[in-house]
Structure formats: C-alpha cells, structure tokens
Amino acid sequence: MRRALAVTAALGAAWMTRRALQRRVDRSPLWPLPALETPVSGHSPRRALRALIVSRTEPAHGVLQLTLESPELPAWTPGAHVDVTLPSGLVRQYSLCGDPADAGRYTIAVRLIEDGRGGSREAHAQLVEGAELELRPPRNRFELVPAASYVFVAGGIGITPILPMLRAATAAGSDWTLLYGGRTRASMPFLADLAPYGDRVSVLAEDETGLPDLAAVSAAGPGTAVYCCGPEPLMRAVTAAAADPAAVHLERFAPEGEAGPGRAFTVELRRSGRVVEVAADESTLAAVRRELPDTPYSCEQGFCGTCQHRVLAGGVDHRDELLTDQEREDSMLLCVSRAKGDRLVLDL
Secondary structure: OHHHHHHHHHHHHHHHHHHHHHHHHHHOOOOOOOOOOOOOOOOOOOOOEEEEEEEEEEEEOOEEEEEEEOOOOOOOOOOOEEEEEOOOOOEEEEEOOOOOOOOOEEEEEEEOOOOOOOHHHHHHHHOOOOOEEEEOOOEOOOOOOOOOEEEEEEEHHHHHHHHHHHHHHHHOOOEEEEEEEEOOHHHOOOHHHHHHHHHHEEEEEHHHHOOOOOHHHHOOOOOEEEEEEEOHHHHHHHHHHOOOHHHEEEEEOOOOOOOOOOOOEEEEEOOOOEEEEEOOOOOHHHHHHHHOOOOOOOOOOOOOOOOEEEEEEOOEEOOOOOOOHHHHOOEEEOOOOEEOOOEEEEOO
C-alpha cells in the first residue's frame, strides 16, 4: 500500500513539474532565458520577402528604375543592398537608392549590360509594373559613418548607394561634395535628383571632360570620409589619390561578366579524384563545372552563397560579400574567390 502511494505521489509530482515547465516555455520561447517584457522580432538574412513592382521608369538611357512596395519590407540604412531573385531563379544584387524614411517602399536601379551573363537583360525584359518580386532583407557593408565632411565619388550606376547618403549627410548638416562620372550625360541616371544640390555636385561626363579630376579626394583633410562606388579602375584611382587611405570607404561595383584581375592556378577535387586548371581570366566555378557540371550556383557575384564549398588545403583570395570570418577559414565561394597561391584542394 505504501509503495503504491509513493509511486502515485512521484507521478503526481512529475506531472506538476512538467506542467509548470510547459507554462514557462510557453511564456518564453527562448527558455531557459527569461521571457522578454517587450517581444523582439527580426528578419533572417535568408528569409524570402515578396514585394509588388508599383513603378517602372527609365532615369537614363539603358537604366531601369523599379519601385517596390510591401508592408513586410524591413527598415534599411544608406549604403544597403538587397538580393533580388529574378523570374528565372537567377539572384542579383542591387543597392537601395530611395529614401529610408519611406517605410514599406524600396527603389532599385538596373543598368542594361548587353554582353553580361543575362541578369540585367532579364530584369529589363521581365520586371514590369504589377509583377511580384522575391528578394531578401537588406544587408549593409557600406555604412555611412558619422563625419563632419564627406567626399563622395560615383561612377555610372555606382550613384545608387550614394544617393541616400547625400540625403543623410545633408540632414545631418555635414559638409559634402560629390564627383559623379559617366561616359555620357545621357547614360548617367538621377541627374534631376542631384540638380537641387547645386555646386556641391560635379557632373563629369567622359565625352565632355575626360576622366574625372580627383583633386577633391587628394585635398580631403583629417575628419573627412571618402565614399566611392563604381568600376574597379575608379576605386583604385580614388584610393591612390587619398591622403589617408584609411578614410576611404569602397563599394565594389563591376558590370555583369567583368572579371577582376587574377592568375592561373590548380584546383584538386579531392572526393572526385580530379584536377582542374583555372585560367587567369575564368572563375573557379567555371573551371570546376567543366569537370562537375552539376555543381550548383546562382548569382555568380559572391553574395547568394549557393556555390560555397569546403576548402581542405591552400590559401584563398576571398572576393565575396557574404561569408563570415569564421566561414572563410575553411570554405570559399567558387564564383568569385580564387587561390592565393598556385593550388587549392576542395572537398568536391
């Protein structure tokens, strides 16, 4: 009898404990952390968002401007970009060039690259007003740091992340100047948006003035932050002209299909027992896919992560905008990154 009572009491205590624990978990999904008085929520960087294209315009020859709207679009800061999934499944990266104060609304611009890999052609042909678009929440690796003064330099479509920065710098009362270069005025978007800023903006069309004069960058004194977005030659010129290279902030922009400088190297595919040669003018991904054509990929620009693979040996010249420092210790994105030396060994 006593044994039966003891068993019953133990079962009752276990049931009460379990019920109390369940109530605690229900109150705090982060158990065993304490429940928060004010719930905090956020967006996973991988979470897909849906937005409606409410406007399609052409602010310059060969440039498509899209306005997207959705109540689920997260807030963003100047310099941010989004990953856009095109109807074919290709993923492309575009800077946000609207006003962060416009909640639920994003603006992006896409330059048509006729000899690119097809992403810009698809965007121009298929992204029409009224269509729904899938994208991922904004990321910002080009944050505008507080400064008393700025020198902004933009080349072509590189003006897109700079536009919100000009608004922010003006609102903050900072001194700033913009050097905006392009091949022709007809090819340079957003000139009308820049006109109200007057002589703070220097429009430098190559067919009128030649290559931009970077004297303003050279003359930038202590406390002046330099921001540049555009083709790689412009980046190098701005960095070389700056009195303090540490004050230069870069957002690399390369038209589709434009490969950065590289050197030839060898890749061993350890699990497959194969060796491939990567030419100086081709990507690691292209070389690997000659041997393993089913190797997955998508954006080919180093930001979607589809072609991330483990590195077993060899140093990596990382050129992506996605991997964390920890991930870079033992993996790489095949589409943009290369070997530092003559050989890499991949777990493929």
